[in-house]
Amino acid sequence: MSNHAPGENWVSVGKLEDIPPLGARIVRREGGNIAIFRAEGDRIYALENRCPHKGGPLSEGIVHGCRVTCPLHNWVIDLDSGEAVGPDEGVVKRYDVKLIDGEIYLHDAALKAQEAA
Amino acid sequence: MTQKLVVVGNGMAGMRTIEELLKITPDLYDITVFGDEPYGNYNRILLSPVLAGEKTIDDIMLNTEEWYAENNITLRKGVKVTEIRRDRRVVIAEDGSETPYDRLLIATGSRPFILPIEGVGLQGVLTFRDIHDVNQMLAAAKTGKKAVVIGGGLLGLEAANGLAKNGMDVTVVHLMDTLMERQLDAAAGAMLKASLEQRDLKFLMEAKTKAIVGRDKVEAVELEDGRKIPADLVVMAVGIKPNIELAQKAGLYCERGIVVDDTMLTYDGRIYAVGECVQHRGVAYGLVAPLFEQAKVCANHLARKATAAYKGSVTSTKLKVTGIDLFSAGDFAGGEGVEEIVLKDPYGGVYKKLCIKDNKIRGAVLYGDTMDGPWYFQLMREGTDISEIRDHLLFGQAHLGDSGHGGQESGVALLSDDAEICGCNGVCKGEIVDAIVEKKLFTLDDVRAHTKASSSCGSCTGLVEQLLATTLGGDYSETPKEKPICACTDLSHDAVREVINTQEIKTIPELMAFLEWKTPNGCATCRPALNYYLLCRWPEDYEDDSQSRFINERAHGNIQKDGTYSVVPRMWGGVTTPDELRAIADVAEKYKVREVKVTGGQRIDLFGVEKEDLPEIWRDLSKAGFVSGHAYGKALRTVKTCVGSQWCRFGTQDSTGLGIKLEQMTWGSWMPHKFKMAVSGCPRNCAEATIKDFGVVCVESGYELHIGGNGGIKVRVTDLLTKVETEEEVLEYTAAFIQLYREEAHYLERTAPWVERVGLAYVKKKILDDPENRKALRDRFLKSQRRAQIDPWKENATSPQRQAQFKPLRDLTRQQDLEGANA
Numbered sequence: 001m002s003n004h005a006p007g008e009n010w011v012s013v014g015k016l017e018d019i020p021p022l023g024a025r026i027v028r029r030e031g032g033n034i035a036i037f038r039a040e041g042d043r044i045y046a047l048e049n050r051c052p053h054k055g056g057p058l059s060e061g062i063v064h065g066c067r068v069t070c071p072l073h074n075w076v077i078d079l080d081s082g083e084a085v086g087p088d089e090g091v092v093k094r095y096d097v098k099l100i101d102g103e104i105y106l107h108d109a110a111l112k113a114q115e116a117a
Numbered sequence: 118m119t120q121k122l123v124v125v126g127n128g129m130a131g132m133r134t135i136e137e138l139l140k141i142t143p144d145l146y147d148i149t150v151f152g153d154e155p156y157g158n159y160n161r162i163l164l165s166p167v168l169a170g171e172k173t174i175d176d177i178m179l180n181t182e183e184w185y186a187e188n189n190i191t192l193r194k195g196v197k198v199t200e201i202r203r204d205r206r207v208v209i210a211e212d213g214s215e216t217p218y219d220r221l222l223i224a225t226g227s228r229p230f231i232l233p234i235e236g237v238g239l240q241g242v243l244t245f246r247d248i249h250d251v252n253q254m255l256a257a258a259k260t261g262k263k264a265v266v267i268g269g270g271l272l273g274l275e276a277a278n279g280l281a282k283n284g285m286d287v288t289v290v291h292l293m294d295t296l297m298e299r300q301l302d303a304a305a306g307a308m309l310k311a312s313l314e315q316r317d318l319k320f321l322m323e324a325k326t327k328a329i330v331g332r333d334k335v336e337a338v339e340l341e342d343g344r345k346i347p348a349d350l351v352v353m354a355v356g357i358k359p360n361i362e363l364a365q366k367a368g369l370y371c372e373r374g375i376v377v378d379d380t381m382l383t384y385d386g387r388i389y390a391v392g393e394c395v396q397h398r399g400v401a402y403g404l405v406a407p408l409f410e411q412a413k414v415c416a417n418h419l420a421r422k423a424t425a426a427y428k429g430s431v432t433s434t435k436l437k438v439t440g441i442d443l444f445s446a447g448d449f450a451g452g453e454g455v456e457e458i459v460l461k462d463p464y465g466g467v468y469k470k471l472c473i474k475d476n477k478i479r480g481a482v483l484y485g486d487t488m489d490g491p492w493y494f495q496l497m498r499e500g501t502d503i504s505e506i507r508d509h510l511l512f513g514q515a516h517l518g519d520s521g522h523g524g525q526e527s528g529v530a531l532l533s534d535d536a537e538i539c540g541c542n543g544v545c546k547g548e549i550v551d552a553i554v555e556k557k558l559f560t561l562d563d564v565r566a567h568t569k570a571s572s573s574c575g576s577c578t579g580l581v582e583q584l585l586a587t588t589l590g591g592d593y594s595e596t597p598k599e600k601p602i603c604a605c606t607d608l609s610h611d612a613v614r615e616v617i618n619t620q621e622i623k624t625i626p627e628l629m630a631f632l633e634w635k636t637p638n639g640c641a642t643c644r645p646a647l648n649y650y651l652l653c654r655w656p657e658d659y660e661d662d663s664q665s666r667f668i669n670e671r672a673h674g675n676i677q678k679d680g681t682y683s684v685v686p687r688m689w690g691g692v693t694t695p696d697e698l699r700a701i702a703d704v705a706e707k708y709k710v711r712e713v714k715v716t717g718g719q720r721i722d723l724f725g726v727e728k729e730d731l732p733e734i735w736r737d738l739s740k741a742g743f744v745s746g747h748a749y750g751k752a753l754r755t756v757k758t759c760v761g762s763q764w765c766r767f768g769t770q771d772s773t774g775l776g777i778k779l780e781q782m783t784w785g786s787w788m789p790h791k792f793k794m795a796v797s798g799c800p801r802n803c804a805e806a807t808i809k810d811f812g813v814v815c816v817e818s819g820y821e822l823h824i825g826g827n828g829g830i831k832v833r834v835t836d837l838l839t840k841v842e843t844e845e846e847v848l849e850y851t852a853a854f855i856q857l858y859r860e861e862a863h864y865l866e867r868t869a870p871w872v873e874r875v876g877l878a879y880v881k882k883k884i885l886d887d888p889e890n891r892k893a894l895r896d897r898f899l900k901s902q903r904r905a906q907i908d909p910w911k912e913n914a915t916s917p918q919r920q921a922q923f924k925p926l927r928d929l930t931r932q933q934d935l936e937g938a939n940a
């Protein structure tokens with residue numbers, strides 16, 4: 001990640017250190033929370049906090065590699081693509097996110113998309 | 118540069134190896150496959166149902182040509198390899214092409230054995246090995262009437278059955294006096310013969326073929342005794358021999374088959390071999406289950422992991438003739454010290470024989486009712502001591518009382534397609550069978566992944582395994598005995614614990630590095646196990662890794678289907694006071710708890726609490742004197758008690774008081790799985806102590822200690838450990854038992870299956886016979902309790918850092934947060 005300022009459309013949501021390694025926290029927003037994951041190698045991902053299976057809160061799952069295992073019935077979601085790892089089928093909405101100097105920024109499309117909805 | 122892997126033989130073993138290899142490392146090799154049959158890869162064992170008209174060729178294809186293309190594999194179908202030049206590392210094919218290799222895999226299978234008699238070259242004399250043979254048989258059945266099958270083994274009988282179904286008049290000529298004599302004893306062989314005769318097959322037993330006669334087309338089979346049996350078609354099914362010509366010609370060391378070591382390597386360090394063409398520790402196999410095990414090991418070495426070893430297989434056989442159930446495994450010939458348990462019901466068409474030596478099953482022959490075949494086979498391979506179940510062994514596993522699929526004991530094969538097999542995930546028989554057939558599933562894990570059946574509580578595992586076995590026949594590869602913890606490693610639970618016990622390793626990353634874990638940080642199966650094992654080994658200084666715990670243990674509550682949590686405060690021995698009840702009522706009102714319920718464990722559950730509110734609730738409960746009830750943990754749950762001598766007219770001892778003492782000693786302790794106790798004041802046993810992990814039944818003269826009970830998925834009544842006289846002893850034995858379980862059971866193994874696995878005698882040896890060891894176990898337990906008995910609720914409610922983890926990182930629904938965000 002670069003040292004540049006995030007630019008206009010990015011919203012700061014917190015610090016990397018506020019999320020435990022291989023953990024997640026949520027950003028609460030109207031109409032459905034976003035889960036921010038701190039995966040393998042401090043890679044940050046933002047996904048809708050709803051498992052495609054039965055809506056389980058993915059932020060509460062165990063994070064391994066760049067995947068999370070849903071706490072309710074153990075579906076495994078690939079954080080990179082948002083897709084359930086085969087043979088399960090389903091996909092979770094992803095949002096753009098970036099990490100600059102230990103600060104996490106979420107693209108505000110994540111908020112707008114919700115307003116439009 | 119990518120290395121070149123060349124495979125000779127496009128059959129079941131070769132392609133299974135490639136599939137396993139692609140799973141581990143898809144890009145390591147540039148792969149070329151030669152197969153002299155003009156097809157993709159198909160399931161050879163299902164040729165029998167194809168011949169019988171129950172399946173089509175399309176049904177039995179395993180890997181289509183598209184599959185090869187998708188995986189960048191060059192398939193040279195219909196091309197036979199004629200020579201291997203080891204000096205130049207190339208294979209030369211029939212068409213003159215030369216293909217270089219860095220690694221070579223030989224999987225040429227076997228050839229039908231042809232009797233050295235006159236007339237075998239005549240038109241109309243066939244073998245039964247591949248699609249070509251089946252097509253020829255089907256064509257011959259259209260024109261000819263009479264068929265003779267030479268050989269009354271598995272292949273011969275399946276061929277005979279298929280030809281009869283195609284309208285032919287079939288005679289089986291067999292050299293021995295029993296059909297399938299390698300798999301069946303005389304009694305079962307006779308029953309088999311009788312039921313095949315009912316299907317109009319004819320048999321000539323103890324008959325030796327002398328020649329096949331005819332001008333250019335077969336006309337008859339001539340026996341040694343002079344008899345001539347007219348035939349338009351002769352199928353020779355007298356055995357197979359490993360196909361080693363190519364290897365021999367290349368100068369590779371061969372005996373009966375190509376000789377390989379435990380890594381499936383031949384005498385040439387670049388050449389591997391798998392399947393029916395190999396000989397491993399003196400054995401050449403002719404069934405797929407062992408070949409699949411070989412394939413897995415071979416792939417592991419081709420992928421340069423070098424962690425797997427093939428140690429040989431125990432095999433079982435099923436005959437794939439629809440309507441005839443036959444199962445055979447192991448050694449059933451009798452001999453010194455071998456006892457036989459036999460059930461014989463000729464009228465009902467059922468025969469079962471188990472051969473037992475040293476309290477272990479050595480062999481099994483089942484005819485007519487094979488439902489328990491997989492179970493006996495498992496007991497046999499795992500060397501399970503059957504002395505305790507011996508009296509009802511022959512009646513089968515259905516006796517063992519699983520909950521959730523009652524009334525289905527009548528044999529899974531008889532169930533209708535809409536019968537529910539997995540009660541947890543609502544999966545029916547039809548769905549499972551379809552998935553096995555359409556998605557070409559071979560193992561329990563495959564079925565779990567694709568259908569979710571048996572992936573939750575596991576009580577239907579036996580039924581799913583039976584479905585696999587009945588759907589696939591002998592093609593089903595059973596789960597190996599020493600299972601790896603998960604796909605992240607090849608090591609079993611025991612192997613990992615062994616390392617933890619002997620090495621000074623105190624973190625999960627270090628442990629994974631040391632054991633060469635295949636994934637960077639494991640998965641949701643192995644991490645919680647490793648976390649527990651390390652915690653158990655280093656009770657004083659292991660730093661618990663909460664990210665390796667399931668959410669319930671991380672949030673100290675049970676997650677609900679809607680993402681809220683439940684809160685269960687500890688209620689010592691089920692005893693409470695008006696003050697406590699008032700405090701709970703206050704908390705319930707203050708936090709608008711959605712439901713208050715009395716649990717099956719004698720305490721109160723508060724449902725529907727938001728994660729964010731948990732620390733607050735805990736703080737209030739803490740103030741009122743409550744600690745966590747660990748209703749969410751692989752930990753001590755409840756100690757259920759009855760009123761006992763304090764009030765009850767039958768009570769012999771103070772069961773309530775003792776239960777409270779036990780709970781105070783053991784609460785907070787982390788275990789391989791949850792752990793429940795109970796104390797009953799007399800043998801009326803109102804606290805249900807005999808279905809608990811540890812139960813105490815008070816009697817006039819002391820206390821009976823019961824272990825290994827379970828009231829859940831599979832009800833198991835406890836075993837009596839011993840009787841003691843004082844409360845002090847009860848506490849000592851309890852602590853020792855728990856510690857033994859903590860130190861030796863596998864993660865997620867409750868005491869009931871653990872006691873069954875290690876045996877009651879073992880537990881007695883460790884705890885009763887050796888007082889020194891008992892005291893040492895007790896001391897280790899108490900030592901680990903010092904750190905474990907810090908109430909996690911209080912801790913979380915008072916540490917700001919921990920509290921933060923229960924809150925959102927940011928709340929954009931709050932106006933000030935949103936403004937701040939946009940600024």
Ligand code: SRM
Pocket residue numbers: 675676677678683685714715716717718719720722748754755791793808809826827828829830831867
């Ligand atoms: C709350 C309670 C039901 C109730 O309303 O009474 C309960 C609730 C759950 N039980 Fe239970 N069990 C409860 C008493 C029991 C009992 C009865 C008992 O303890 O006397 C049993 C049978 C006895 C036994 O365990 O031997 C029982 C056998 C199970 C099993 C099967 C365990 C087994 O080894 O066979 C599971 C599944 C598991 O643990 O893997 C389970 C799992 C569960 C879980 C944790 C399912 C889960 O993983 O989310 C349930 C949480 C529900 C929730 O949403 O909060 N529950 N569960 C009981 C809590 C008792 C307590 O005070 O802590």
Ligand SMILES: Cc1cc2nc3c(=O)[nH]c(=O)nc-3n(C[C@H](O)[C@H](O)[C@H](O)COP(=O)(O)OP(=O)(O)OC[C@H]3O[C@@H](n4cnc5c(N)ncnc54)[C@H](O)[C@@H]3O)c2cc1C
Pocket residue numbers: 125126127128129130131151152153154161162163164165196197198199224225226227245246247272275360363391392393394402403404405406408435437590591592
């Ligand atoms: C009718 C029938 C029923 C069976 N039923 C059962 C059963 O119920 N249960 C069970 O466990 N097993 C059963 N078997 C056995 C099972 O099919 C074999 O164990 C298994 O197929 C062996 O696998 P393989 O890869 O070693 O050999 P194969 O599957 O035979 O594959 C070898 C391949 O290599 C090719 N090949 C050989 N030489 C060359 C060369 N020089 N160049 C190019 N290609 C070459 C062959 O054409 C063949 O396609 C059955 C077999 C048959 C024939």
Ligand code: SF4
Pocket residue numbers: none
């Ligand atoms: S509480 Fe227990 S029995 Fe009831 S649904 Fe949940 S797991 Fe099943």
Ligand code: FES
Pocket residue numbers: 051052053054055056070071072073074075
């Ligand atoms: S809700 Fe995620 S696996 Fe079921």
